């Protein structure tokens with residue numbers, strides 16, 4: 001029997017990415033003894049189990065309120081901060097709309113998108129492929145952050161002063177450009193270097 005892997009997350013709220021005890025209880029009780037549950041660096045749990053259990057397990061997890069996402073070469077669910085400044089100041093509704101819009105697209109290499117509700121950036125948005133930082137009532141987008149390897153780099157400012165309604169279209173455009181023009185297994189930071197920031201800015205504006 002072949003095994004398969006998928007990702008789960010409880011989403012985010014004020015206080016961060018919080019699992020409820022009953023969600024973890026259901027998870028532990030239905031996946032079976034041989035399942036592997038891995039904590040990733042991007043606020044998802046990866047669950048690996050026998051393929052014949054897949055649909056039933058996913059359905060039961062959804063019923064607890066957990067989100068199910070694909071594992072591997074896809075856009076990850078939004079890696080958000082803890083919204084310590086409160087829902088309005090930190091932009092919780094905008095972050096939730098962004099999270100719903102961007103997760104689960106097939107891309108040339110895994111794409112991490114981060115969000116911070118203020119310039120303190122405690123969710124490390126500048127180390128993500130795409131990072132959003134709320135600055136008062138506007139939003140800045142950084143691209144090309146890369147936290148891995150000895151050549152780790154911080155993201156570079158891509159666009160600034162965006163209104164909330166401009167944010168999702170710009171990021172969806174970036175994802176689409178990566179889908180259409182990225183090479184197989186190419187990291188997003190390399191893709192930006194190859195395409196150049198200027199051409200990407202032109203393409204999304």
Ligand code: SF4
Nearest residue numbers: 081082084117118122
């Ligand atoms: S990024 Fe700002 S609003 Fe979000 S948890 Fe950190 S300090 Fe609070």
